[in-house]
Amino acid sequence: MLVFLWLMLLAYAEFVSTADLNSNVYSSPPSQVRSIFLLAGQSNMSGRGGVINSTWDGIVPIQSQPKPSKILRLSAGLQWVEANEPLHRDIDVNATCGVGPGMVFANTLLNINPRIGVIGLVPCAVGSRMGTKISQWGRGTYLYNQLLRRAKAAAALQVGGRFRIRALLWYQGESDTTNPQDASLYKMRLERFFTNLRVDLKLPALPIIQVALASGQGPFVDTVRQAQFGIHLRNVKTIDARGLPMQPDNLHLSTPAQVQLGEKFAKAFAATG
Ligand SMILES: *[C@@H]1O[C@H](CO)[C@@H](O)[C@H](O)[C@H]1NC(C)=O
Numbered sequence: 354m355l356v357f358l359w360l361m362l363l364a365y366a367e368f369v370s371t372a373d374l375n376s377n378v379y380s381s382p383p384s385q386v387r388s389i390f391l392l393a394g395q396s397n398m399s400g401r402g403g404v405i406n407s408t409w410d411g412i413v414p415i416q417s418q419p420k421p422s423k424i425l426r427l428s429a430g431l432q433w434v435e436a437n438e439p440l441h442r443d444i445d446v447n448a449t450c451g452v453g454p455g456m457v458f459a460n461t462l463l464n465i466n467p468r469i470g471v472i473g474l475v476p477c478a479v480g481s482r483m484g485t486k487i488s489q490w491g492r493g494t495y496l497y498n499q500l501l502r503r504a505k506a507a508a509a510l511q512v513g514g515r516f517r518i519r520a521l522l523w524y525q526g527e528s529d530t531t532n533p534q535d536a537s538l539y540k541m542r543l544e545r546f547f548t549n550l551r552v553d554l555k556l557p558a559l560p561i562i563q564v565a566l567a568s569g570q571g572p573f574v575d576t577v578r579q580a581q582f583g584i585h586l587r588n589v590k591t592i593d594a595r596g597l598p599m600q601p602d603n604l605h606l607s608t609p610a611q612v613q614l615g616e617k618f619a620k621a622f623a624a625t626g
């Protein structure tokens with residue numbers, strides 16, 4: 354009897370806390386979000402599609418449209434909210450964000466497999482103004498801690514639900530192409546980052562889908578690409594950005610490129626079974 358009353362009270366408290374918030378904020382969709390995806394890396398993962406001279410054109414392609422009850426996003430304040438572009442606007446705060454691969458990924462995945470359930474995206478990429486190197490993502494760094502904290506929060510918000518972090522989508526390395534030392538240490542640092550993250554999340558087989566660079570900010574692109582393709586860890590898939598169209602700034606992937614990339618991510622994930 355006591356247990357029953359206690360449960361009633363809990364349900365009521367949850368109802369009140371949800372009702373307080375505006376309708377597209379979900380403080381507790383425990384059993385809803387079935388599949389959580391972590392998005393990390395630098396500017397191209399954060400999304401610069403449609404950004405020209407620090408202004409986003411506001412154009413959202415059909416493949417990136419929001420699906421209010423199906424695709425949620427973990428906000429900087431750690432709440433599940435309706436996901437829409439630019440996904441990283443409250444995370445990569447020192448840059449103008451535009452279209453990235455995340456929304457396309459989620460929409461494509463829902464098309465491929467409608468039974469995947471509600472998708473929870475956890476944006477963590479930071480391109481900022483200078484880009485972010487792999488050494489800035491090492492265990493104990495600000496970016497690493499933020500990724501871990503947000504991943505754990507996403508999981509903890511799933512109390513009683515069938516929470517599952519399904520994969521990390523990773524797109525980084527452009528900033529490590531400018532000097533030979535960073536480029537030659539890239540493979541070791543990347544493997545260590547993936548391994549540490551899996552250990553700290555207690556998900557030793559967490560699928561990781563990473564992007565091989567098409568070009569970079571410096572001359573050592575091939576060294577970094579070879580490192581990416583040479584990763585010796587299970588459950589790491591590599592998709593290729595080579596050939597994708599760039600923004601007029603020649604620095605970032607354009608919106609159409611991000612659409613192609615998001616679809617590649619979804620197909621690669623779907624193929625993990
Ligand atoms: C962006 O800024 C540059 C330099 O100020 C200018 O030449 C160019 O026309 C601008 N482009 C757009 C699309 O506003």
Ligand SMILES: *[C@@H]1O[C@H](CO)[C@@H](O)[C@H](O)[C@H]1NC(C)=O
Nearest residue numbers: 444445446447479480481482
């Ligand atoms: C934004 O810039 C401020 C001031 O330079 C810095 O302290 C902060 O870490 C930056 N945040 C991100 C996400 O880049």
Ligand SMILES: *[C@@H]1O[C@H](CO)[C@@H](O)[C@H](O)[C@H]1NC(C)=O
Nearest residue numbers: 397527566567568569594604
């Ligand atoms: C974005 O990705 C493209 C393709 O890999 C690459 O050429 C470019 O350097 C990247 N931009 C930044 C700023 O990292």
